Amino acid sequence: EAQVTQNPRYLITVTGKKLTVTCSQNMNHEYMSWYRQDPGLGLRQIYYSMNVEVTDKGDVPEGYKVSRKEKRNFPLILESPSPNQTSLYFCASSPPLGTSGRYRTDTQYFGPGTRLTVL
């Protein structure tokens, strides 16, 4: 089954304790992305990756790191979590679109979400 998986699904931690949320997709997608969802704000992009070893900041990257060493995996790293990073996190992936030579993503497919609470 084609899917995006995230682990853990739920996590409660304390301020300053490093954590990693994993994301994996089995669709051979090149584009992967992380979003956070907060009440009344919709979803906002944290980081994205257009391919292996190619990552860039989204709209709210502060306090987060990512890596893309393999095509299927795109972990989100919080080096020193703080309470304002309590949120629902989504990983998404997308196939490329078009053959014009200019890379473009198509529809993004989301993982099930990770509920993170930082005390």
Next chain:
Amino acid sequence: AQTVTQSQPEMSVQEAETVTLSCTYDTSENNYYLFWYKQPPSRQMILVIRQEAYKQQNATENRFSVNFQKAAKSFSLKISDSQLGDTAMYFCAFMKHYGGSQGNLIFGKGTKLSVKP
């Protein structure tokens, strides 16, 4: 910068009736994509429908259809024959066709839809 506005925080509809969710957006881009995503209580983000801005024909997916008005920058979602399983938060989203940050989905704040039996 692009913005997406959903002016209806909550809506309700009777089962089997039709409901329309509104979405407006602001952009200087000429080519882009628009999406509606559904988020049921399970919190999974599920794609409902996708529209390419250069296509004049409105997208349809079974009971779901859109009214895309490019000049007015409006992208409403119509759900026909509403079912209890349609109860969810619905998000409108915008994505550029080309250029920097092309894959960044810009989301509205959502409309919570309740379908009543």
